[in-house]
Amino acid sequence: MRARERPEGHAEGTGMYEFEEKRLEKLDAMRAQGLAVYPHGLRVTHSTAQVEALIGGRDAAALGEDSTEVVLAGRLMFKNEMGKAGFARVQDSEGRLQLYIRKNDVGDDTFNDVWKKLDLGDHVWARGRLMLTKSGEPSVHVSELRLAAKCIASLPDKWKGLTDPEYRNRHRYVDLFVNPESREAFVRRSRVVRAVRDFFEARGFFEVETPMLQPIPGGAVARPFVTHHNALDMPLYMRIAPELFLKRLVVGGMEKVFELNRNFRNEGVSTRHNPEFTMLEFYQAYATWEDLMDMTEALLGEVARKVTGGGAVAYADHSIDFGQPFRRWRMSEAISEKTGLSAEAVADPAAMRAFWIEGHPKDAKNPKLPSTVGKWYEWLFDEYVEEHLIQPTFITHFPAEISPLSRRSEAEPEVAERFELFVAGMELGNGFNELNDPQDQQARFLAQVAARDGGDDEAMYFDADYIKALSFGMPPTAGEGIGIDRLVMLLTGNTSIRDVVLFPALRPDRGGAAEAEAAPQPGVTQG
RNA sequence: GGGCUCAUAGCUCAAUGGUAGAGCAUCGGACUCUUAAUCCGCAGGUUCCAGGUUCGAGUCCUGGUGGGCCCA
Numbered sequence A: 001m002r003a004r005e006r007p008e009g010h011a012e013g014t015g016m017y018e019f020e021e022k023r024l025e026k027l028d029a030m031r032a033q034g035l036a037v038y039p040h041g042l043r044v045t046h047s048t049a050q051v052e053a054l055i056g057g058r059d060a061a062a063l064g065e066d067s068t069e070v071v072l073a074g075r076l077m078f079k080n081e082m083g084k085a086g087f088a089r090v091q092d093s094e095g096r097l098q099l100y101i102r103k104n105d106v107g108d109d110t111f112n113d114v115w116k117k118l119d120l121g122d123h124v125w126a127r128g129r130l131m132l133t134k135s136g137e138p139s140v141h142v143s144e145l146r147l148a149a150k151c152i153a154s155l156p157d158k159w160k161g162l163t164d165p166e167y168r169n170r171h172r173y174v175d176l177f178v179n180p181e182s183r184e185a186f187v188r189r190s191r192v193v194r195a196v197r198d199f200f201e202a203r204g205f206f207e208v209e210t211p212m213l214q215p216i217p218g219g220a221v222a223r224p225f226v227t228h229h230n231a232l233d234m235p236l237y238m239r240i241a242p243e244l245f246l247k248r249l250v251v252g253g254m255e256k257v258f259e260l261n262r263n264f265r266n267e268g269v270s271t272r273h274n275p276e277f278t279m280l281e282f283y284q285a286y287a288t289w290e291d292l293m294d295m296t297e298a299l300l301g302e303v304a305r306k307v308t309g310g311g312a313v314a315y316a317d318h319s320i321d322f323g324q325p326f327r328r329w330r331m332s333e334a335i336s337e338k339t340g341l342s343a344e345a346v347a348d349p350a351a352m353r354a355f356w357i358e359g360h361p362k363d364a365k366n367p368k369l370p371s372t373v374g375k376w377y378e379w380l381f382d383e384y385v386e387e388h389l390i391q392p393t394f395i396t397h398f399p400a401e402i403s404p405l406s407r408r409s410e411a412e413p414e415v416a417e418r419f420e421l422f423v424a425g426m427e428l429g430n431g432f433n434e435l436n437d438p439q440d441q442q443a444r445f446l447a448q449v450a451a452r453d454g455g456d457d458e459a460m461y462f463d464a465d466y467i468k469a470l471s472f473g474m475p476p477t478a479g480e481g482i483g484i485d486r487l488v489m490l491l492t493g494n495t496s497i498r499d500v501v502l503f504p505a506l507r508p509d510r511g512g513a514a515e516a517e518a519a520p521q522p523g524v525t526q527g
Numbered sequence B: 001g002g003g004c005u006c007a008u009a010g011c012u013c014a015a016u017g018g019u020a021g022a023g024c025a026u027c028g029g030a031c032u033c034u035u036a037a038u039c040c041g042c043a044g045g046u047u048c049c050a051g052g053u054u055c056g057a058g059u060c061c062u063g064g065u066g067g068g069c070c071c072a
Helices: A015-032 A048-055 A060-065 A108-115 A165-170 A172-178 A180-202 A243-251 A289-308 A331-339 A349-359 A361-365 A373-388 A438-453 A464-471 A484-492 A510-518
Strands: A069-082 A085-092 A095-102 A123-132 A138-149 A226-229 A234-238 A256-264 A276-285 A313-315 A318-320 A327-330 A393-396 A418-423 A426-433 A477-483
Touching: A048 A069, A048 A085, A048 A095, A048 A123, A048 A138, A060 A123, A069 A095, A069 A138, A085 A123, A095 A123, A108 A138, A165 A172, A172 A180, A180 A256, A180 A276, A180 A289, A180 A484, A243 A256, A243 A276, A243 A464, A243 A477, A276 A289, A276 A484, A289 A418, A289 A426, A289 A477, A289 A484, A313 A484, A327 A331, A331 A373, A331 A393, A349 A361, A349 A373, A426 A484, A438 A464, A477 A484
Parallel strands: A095 A138, A327 A393
Antiparallel strands: A069 A085, A069 A123, A085 A095, A123 A138, A226 A234, A256 A276, A276 A477, A313 A318, A393 A418, A418 A426, A426 A477
């Protein structure tokens, strides 16, 4: 075999290079002996968890009389060689299980050419019988052992694991098999999504998929990603919300409809924001916003119960209970209580301005300060109220001014029949009676266009086709959106959205690019 | 975008401005029930990058890159 060329970027004596070099040598040696290093067609009969269940509580003597054979496979996470015998611990998607290998049982060839050459991280395949070790650990006494797939890279510290958040996020494939809590978070995420779908299916809702590429981005107040369609030679926007399309479907007669899918917002990245995130939106004709609050309590109660087994959920320093009715708190009252402003002051932009400047003297000449009640509500709420809403709380009666898609209250036209749900200081949901008056909607869009022209680049665009849809008549409808990533954060105890998004947005990794260019090329090294 | 902070071996971490170390992993050896196996031995470094200060920089300074937390 000719000497392998040292890849560019790996200086003489570089640890990483030599590590992989050694493993590649083993791989070449196995190939030379005619042993497959990436075989296909291997079958298993049991998972690690199933083998453990088979063993049950039986003692060593009982297992000795059981001739059941199991075939299992997994990644080698632990290897302990003791001369002519050894232990291995393999991990599959359901857990870990120990293997016991003796030279006498597997034969010299397998022992020397397979077992001794196995490296941590390799995928192994084994056949054997059930056993308990002397210390009582459920194990498989191996009669046949094969390499199922070679691992060339080196694994993180087997005891300390992998803690660097950057490495975990950039190399999720390693994080997932090294850190059980990471894996568990994504298993739970899957259960959350399933439980949400089950909830709506059971209530006769219809799941749909509406455009992610939209000619006019709508349905939320946010900056969109823009792209270009070459063949049509037109700009397209990644959706910031599916809302306007879902309501078109209600016009079309889909009276109970939901979508659970990705939205994209071209905004900052933080522990609570990822540029792409998963949103549930649902709409029901002839339901009201109050019905939606009831439904939200039922939904979150059911999802939390199914995913966590019930009871309060530990989150940050809090214990959050989804199991009972949520507080419903009028926005003006919440602001009044948390700021100490009177009910009259909370209706007066000048009074709110004075209060704000008292707390933020540097803003005295800030030209961006709000001038209207609605905008002041946003500012005061974000600053003084939101962080205090720990237990699930519906904030109700939003200003119509900042709710361009919501129906106004007939009794109080300046107020929208709209609520938002807050948990652990985070906005989790947003629901309202849908504005189905096309003339009012047109006026609201025009107000948004004016705001945009005035420099508000988050203001909504005018969507003429949506107005046309409403002109055909949308039945009285209520709709709501719930942020799934944040819900998963709450139900997994993670305070960063990056811990519940498999591949979160990160800046390009220069080091990683260099690594990729310099990587050894296992496929071209055989000589 | 701003503030604070971090970046040293594959991983987890040490190192008063004065010879870059440890544990695990890896490599060689011993061991037929180990549990972070044990024992013996070896090897592994562009201290994130580019400048600067200094007799001397992993350490101090400036700029950059990437991450984390907080704020916007």
